[in-house]
Amino acid sequence: MFYSLKNRLIVFFVVLLFVSFGTMSYLFFTESRSIIRSYIESSAYEKMDEYASFVNMALVQIYDVSSIVFNSSMTKSWDNTLSDPALPAGEKMLANINLSQFLTQTTNNYSIVSSITVYRQEGMWISADNQITDDSSFKNEPWYDQFKTKGIQWVSAHQDPLEVRRLKPFDVLSLLLPIGTFEPSQSKNMMKINVRAEFFLEPLNRIHLGEKGTIFLLDGNGQSVLGQHEFASHPEAAKKMETIRNNAQQNGVIYLENEDGVKDILVYKKLKLNNWLLVGIVPEVDLYGKLYKLRTSMLIFGSLLLVGAIAAAIWLSHGISKPLSRLASGMRYVQMGDFDGAEKRIPAEEKGRNEVSYVTTTFRNMVSQLRFHIKTEFELKLLRQQAEYKALLMQINPHFLFNTLELLSSLAMQQRTQDTVRVIEALGKMMRFSLRISNDLTPLGEELKYVRHYTSILQIRFADRLHLTLEEEENLRDCVIPKFILQPLIENAVKYSFKEQAEAKVMIRVRREEARLILTVADNGSGITKELSQELRAESLTTHFEHILKTRSEQIGLRNVLARCQLYYGNLFEFEITSGELEGASISLILPIQGGTIDV
Missing domain, CATH: 3.30.450.20 (PAS domain)
Incomplete structure (x- = not known):
C-alpha cells in the first residue's frame, strides 16, 4: 500500500508541512523578541528624506509660479x-x-x-x-x-x-x-x-514602513494636507502633535501604546519650507518580519527545506510530475485543435498499474477517437453545405427562365419583332453567363453586366411605366460576390411595385463602406411587413435550408439570396430591410469585400 502514489504523496507532504511550519513558527516567536528597532528607524528616516526632497522641490515650483504671476x-x-x-x-x-x-x-x-x-x-x-x-x-x-x-x-x-x-x-x-x-x-x-x-499622494503611497505602516503629510495644525483620513484612527498620535511642534528637533521617534496595550512607533520629520510635518506610524509587531537575524535564520532553514523538497520532487517526478506535465501539454494542444502535436507530447505507455499510467492511456485513446470523429463530422458537414449551395443556385435559373419565356411569348403574339430579337440577344448573353456554374463566385463587374441585360428585358416589357436607376461607385468591379444575388431582388422589386400602382420605380445602388460592400435594391411598392422581416431574419440564423428548396411562397427569390449569402459568408453576412427612400421596400446586402475567384 505504501507504494501507491496517493499514499506516498500524503505521507511525504504531511511530514514536510509539520516539520517545516513547526520549526518556522518556533523560530519566529523566539527570535522576534530581540528585534533591533534602529533598523526601521534608519529606514524610515531615509524614506522620509527622499519624500521631503520631493515635496520641497514641488513647493519651490509652486512658489515660482506664484512669483511669475505676482510680478x-x-x-x-x-x-x-x-x-x-x-x-x-x-x-x-x-x-x-x-x-x-x-x-x-x-x-x-x-x-x-x-x-x-x-x-x-x-x-x-x-x-x-x-x-x-x-x-x-x-x-x-x-x-x-x-x-x-x-x-x-x-x-x-x-x-x-x-x-x-x-x-x-x-x-x-x-x-x-x-x-x-x-x-x-x-x-x-x-x-x-x-x-x-x-x-x-502617488509617491507617498509607494513608501511603506513594514507591511502596515503609513506615512502622513500634516500641516502646522496637525491636520492631513492630502486628505489622508486614516490619521484619525490614531488618536494617540494626534495627542503628540503639540509636543512635536514645540520640539526644536527636526526629526525623532516616539513610542506609543493604546488602551489595548498595542504598541506603535511614530517617526516624524519637519519640513522647513512651510512648517509641514511628515509622520510615519507603524505597529511594533509589524517590524519582526523585516529584521536581518530572523531573515537569515529563515533563509538557512528554508534552504534546507528547499534541498529536501528538490530531492523529493526528483524522486516523485518519474511517477507523477513528469507524466502529468507532458499530459497537460498534450491537453493544451488538443484545446488548440492540434491532435498530432498532442499525441507527440503524451507520455509513452508504461507497464505500471498506477493512476497516472491509466489516465495517460485513456487520454491517448480519447484523442485518437476525438480526431477521427471531428474529421468525419467536418467532411460530412462540408459536403452537405456544398450540396445545399449548388441546389439553391440551380433554383434561381429555372425561376428566371420561366418568367423570360413568358415575356418572349407575349412579344411574339404582339408581333414586336425588333423587341423580340433584343430580348433573345439579352437572354442569350444571360444564359451563357448563368450556365457557367463551375464557379460559385463572380466579379462584381460581371454580375452588373448580367443585371444590365436583365433590366434591358424589363424595360422592353414595361416601357415607360418602369423607371430603373443603377448607381455604382468606382473601383469596385473586381470585388468578388456570389452569383445571381441582385437579379432576384430586382425581379421582386418590379413585381411588387406594379402590384400597387401603374408605374414602378426601382433603384439599384452599389457602394463601399470601409471593408464592406453594400448592395441595395429599393422600390416604391407596398414594402415588407414587420412580421415577414422578422421571419426572414430568423431563417437566416439557421444552418439548414432544405425548406427554401421546397417552399412555394412568393418570396422564394429573396429567401434564396439570403440563404446563399448565409451559406457562403456565415456570420460575416448581414442584411437590412427598411422602408427606403422610394417609400417602398429597401433591401441591403452587406458583404465583406473579397478579391479573387474561389468556390464556396
Missing part, C-alpha cells in the same frame, strides 16, 4: 485696466483675455500645476483657456474666508468647483496668495494655484 507686467496691466472706470468694456474684456492666455502659458510651463485662477473682489474670476466668469460664489467657499480673515495660504485636499466644471473632479491642493499687496485682507485680487493631490 508679471501682464497682471499689473490687467489690474490697472479693470480698476480704471473710464476705459470701455471692450478694452477690459481684451485685458481679461490677455491675462487668461498668460495663465494658460504659465500653466503649460509647469507640469505639476493643474490650474491657476485669479479672483477679483468684485466677484469675477479668470483662469486658463479663456475662462472668464462673473461669479461671486467663490466668496462663500471656506478657503476664501480663511484666507481673508486669517491669512491661511495653503488649502488641504479639496474639490475645487472650477476643476469640477472642467470635468476634472479630483482633489487638489491649493496655494492662495494676494496680488498687488502682501496683506490678504487688503488685497483686491488673489490667485489660487491648484495642484492635484494625487501628485503628492
Whole structure:
C-alpha cells in the first residue's frame, strides 16, 4: 500500500508541512523578541528624506509660479485696466483675455500645476483657456474666508468647483496668495494655484514602513494636507502633535501604546519650507518580519527545506510530475485543435498499474477517437453545405427562365419583332453567363453586366411605366460576390411595385463602406411587413435550408439570396430591410469585400 502514489504523496507532504511550519513558527516567536528597532528607524528616516526632497522641490515650483504671476507686467496691466472706470468694456474684456492666455502659458510651463485662477473682489474670476466668469460664489467657499480673515495660504485636499466644471473632479491642493499687496485682507485680487493631490499622494503611497505602516503629510495644525483620513484612527498620535511642534528637533521617534496595550512607533520629520510635518506610524509587531537575524535564520532553514523538497520532487517526478506535465501539454494542444502535436507530447505507455499510467492511456485513446470523429463530422458537414449551395443556385435559373419565356411569348403574339430579337440577344448573353456554374463566385463587374441585360428585358416589357436607376461607385468591379444575388431582388422589386400602382420605380445602388460592400435594391411598392422581416431574419440564423428548396411562397427569390449569402459568408453576412427612400421596400446586402475567384 505504501507504494501507491496517493499514499506516498500524503505521507511525504504531511511530514514536510509539520516539520517545516513547526520549526518556522518556533523560530519566529523566539527570535522576534530581540528585534533591533534602529533598523526601521534608519529606514524610515531615509524614506522620509527622499519624500521631503520631493515635496520641497514641488513647493519651490509652486512658489515660482506664484512669483511669475505676482510680478508679471501682464497682471499689473490687467489690474490697472479693470480698476480704471473710464476705459470701455471692450478694452477690459481684451485685458481679461490677455491675462487668461498668460495663465494658460504659465500653466503649460509647469507640469505639476493643474490650474491657476485669479479672483477679483468684485466677484469675477479668470483662469486658463479663456475662462472668464462673473461669479461671486467663490466668496462663500471656506478657503476664501480663511484666507481673508486669517491669512491661511495653503488649502488641504479639496474639490475645487472650477476643476469640477472642467470635468476634472479630483482633489487638489491649493496655494492662495494676494496680488498687488502682501496683506490678504487688503488685497483686491488673489490667485489660487491648484495642484492635484494625487501628485503628492502617488509617491507617498509607494513608501511603506513594514507591511502596515503609513506615512502622513500634516500641516502646522496637525491636520492631513492630502486628505489622508486614516490619521484619525490614531488618536494617540494626534495627542503628540503639540509636543512635536514645540520640539526644536527636526526629526525623532516616539513610542506609543493604546488602551489595548498595542504598541506603535511614530517617526516624524519637519519640513522647513512651510512648517509641514511628515509622520510615519507603524505597529511594533509589524517590524519582526523585516529584521536581518530572523531573515537569515529563515533563509538557512528554508534552504534546507528547499534541498529536501528538490530531492523529493526528483524522486516523485518519474511517477507523477513528469507524466502529468507532458499530459497537460498534450491537453493544451488538443484545446488548440492540434491532435498530432498532442499525441507527440503524451507520455509513452508504461507497464505500471498506477493512476497516472491509466489516465495517460485513456487520454491517448480519447484523442485518437476525438480526431477521427471531428474529421468525419467536418467532411460530412462540408459536403452537405456544398450540396445545399449548388441546389439553391440551380433554383434561381429555372425561376428566371420561366418568367423570360413568358415575356418572349407575349412579344411574339404582339408581333414586336425588333423587341423580340433584343430580348433573345439579352437572354442569350444571360444564359451563357448563368450556365457557367463551375464557379460559385463572380466579379462584381460581371454580375452588373448580367443585371444590365436583365433590366434591358424589363424595360422592353414595361416601357415607360418602369423607371430603373443603377448607381455604382468606382473601383469596385473586381470585388468578388456570389452569383445571381441582385437579379432576384430586382425581379421582386418590379413585381411588387406594379402590384400597387401603374408605374414602378426601382433603384439599384452599389457602394463601399470601409471593408464592406453594400448592395441595395429599393422600390416604391407596398414594402415588407414587420412580421415577414422578422421571419426572414430568423431563417437566416439557421444552418439548414432544405425548406427554401421546397417552399412555394412568393418570396422564394429573396429567401434564396439570403440563404446563399448565409451559406457562403456565415456570420460575416448581414442584411437590412427598411422602408427606403422610394417609400417602398429597401433591401441591403452587406458583404465583406473579397478579391479573387474561389468556390464556396
